[in-house]
Amino acid sequence: MSQSIVTDTKRNIGIIGNGSWGTALAKILTDNGNAVHWWLRNEESVRYLNEHQQNQHYLKSVKFRKGSVLPTSSLEAFFASCDYIIFCVPAAYAQSVLDRITADMLKGKQLISAIKGILPSSNLLLNDYLHRELGFPLQDYISITGPCHAEEVAAERLSYLTFSCIDESRAALVASFFTNTYLRTTFNHDIWGAQLAAVLKNIYALGAGIAHGLDYGDNFLSVYITNCYREMHRFLLVHFDLVHPSEDRPDMHTSAYLGDLLVTAYSLHSRNRAFGMMIGKGYSVAAASLEMSMVAEGYYASKCMQSVADTLGLDIPIATYIYRILWKGEEPAAVFRNIEELLS
Numbered sequence: 001m002s003q004s005i006v007t008d009t010k011r012n013i014g015i016i017g018n019g020s021w022g023t024a025l026a027k028i029l030t031d032n033g034n035a036v037h038w039w040l041r042n043e044e045s046v047r048y049l050n051e052h053q054q055n056q057h058y059l060k061s062v063k064f065r066k067g068s069v070l071p072t073s074s075l076e077a078f079f080a081s082c083d084y085i086i087f088c089v090p091a092a093y094a095q096s097v098l099d100r101i102t103a104d105m106l107k108g109k110q111l112i113s114a115i116k117g118i119l120p121s122s123n124l125l126l127n128d129y130l131h132r133e134l135g136f137p138l139q140d141y142i143s144i145t146g147p148c149h150a151e152e153v154a155a156e157r158l159s160y161l162t163f164s165c166i167d168e169s170r171a172a173l174v175a176s177f178f179t180n181t182y183l184r185t186t187f188n189h190d191i192w193g194a195q196l197a198a199v200l201k202n203i204y205a206l207g208a209g210i211a212h213g214l215d216y217g218d219n220f221l222s223v224y225i226t227n228c229y230r231e232m233h234r235f236l237l238v239h240f241d242l243v244h245p246s247e248d249r250p251d252m253h254t255s256a257y258l259g260d261l262l263v264t265a266y267s268l269h270s271r272n273r274a275f276g277m278m279i280g281k282g283y284s285v286a287a288a289s290l291e292m293s294m295v296a297e298g299y300y301a302s303k304c305m306q307s308v309a310d311t312l313g314l315d316i317p318i319a320t321y322i323y324r325i326l327w328k329g330e331e332p333a334a335v336f337r338n339i340e341e342l343l344s
């Protein structure tokens with residue numbers, strides 16, 4: 001795609017995080033004619049991006065037009081330049097960035113979360129953390145979810161994203177920045193449901209990878225995923241009753257729910273599936289982590305969501321079995337024999 005770069009200063013968009021997804025989002029935005037500010041945590045990555053117009057380590061097939069991305073390693077300079085800030089650091093590492101952000105830096109900004117994880121130090125979603133710790137207004141927070149792998153965006157294969165915000169009109173506006181011929185967008189006000197579903201699906205998809213590694217077939221996997229979806233639904237309904245009683249119940253018929261569970265459980269691009277597959281094949285968690293150059297959020301989410309479920313007294317048996325494999329060192333084959341008995 002080629003368009004001229006938008007110099008409209010009212011739409012200053014920035015991305016925090018330089019992994020595959022941050023790079024894919026930068027591609028969409030620059031393809032749509034926006035100049036994108038980009039915070040990268042190390043100076044060498046900034047230098048490389050400036051010199052080569054591509055990310056040194058992730059999604060190298062994406063080449064940016066000169067001047068379309070504006071990288072910096074100074075968080076202060078980055079915040080001063082942006083009105084819309086996309087947060088795209090894996091949840092496991094997000095705290096190191098959050099610790100450097102003050103309420104003043106966030107004043108007047110729209111925060112767009114592209115992470116599909118929960119913060120391990122607090123077991124909170126990013127919006128709840130920012131609201132509680134920095135008084136950030138919940139209506140200024142938009143999430144991006146939906147079944148979408150960075151690699152397919154890089155190849156401009158038709159994909160769909162969901163934008164959620166308490167104030168639907170803001171979700172609609174931000175969605176419009178991303179819409180183009182290979183990227184369709186929808187928007188809603190389901191901010192907690194969409195984010196929680198994204199966290200949970202990573203755990204279940206990692207479990208699907210384990211099943212795959214253990215040599216279960218497609219017949220088993222389809223039943224496993226159906227049961228995961230049912231468990232996710234049960235969890236969300238009770239979670240909403242207990243934590244967000246006045247919010248609309250999540251609309252599980254949208255692709256941010258089933259669609260994302262399916263793509264993460266089945267796609268060869270999925271890091272959660274790949275990580276799980278190694279566990280199923282007998283790798284230890286440490287060995288599987290070493291093999292991965294990218295992050296499988298489901299591993300960290302498994303511990304966080306177990307803690308959330310225990311605190312609220314919620315039962316998530318399949319996720320608990322995955323947690324026991326990942327964090328309690330239980331033997332995958334034996335645990336999956338228990339999961340077999342659970343499924344219907």
Ligand SMILES: NC(=O)C1=CN([C@@H]2O[C@H](COP(=O)(O)OP(=O)(O)OC[C@H]3O[C@@H](n4cnc5c(N)ncnc54)[C@H](OP(=O)(O)O)[C@@H]3O)[C@@H](O)[C@H]2O)C=CC1
Binds near residue numbers: 042115148151294296
């Ligand atoms: N990839 C995808 O297709 C999609 C990803 N997402 C979500 O986007 C979020 C970001 O993931 P993604 O872009 O894929 O990440 P990747 O797994 O592609 O890359 C890892 C990122 O983590 C950073 N990182 C690694 N170690 C540390 C550390 N110790 N401290 C701080 N940062 C570190 C890396 O920075 P560095 O290179 O400097 O080490 C890099 O930016 C996740 O929540 C993911 O679930 C959502 C939809 C699709």
Ligand SMILES: O=C(CO)COP(=O)(O)O
Binds near residue numbers: 263271296
């Ligand atoms: O969220 C994703 C696809 O929608 C990415 O999943 P993985 O992190 O497993 O690659």
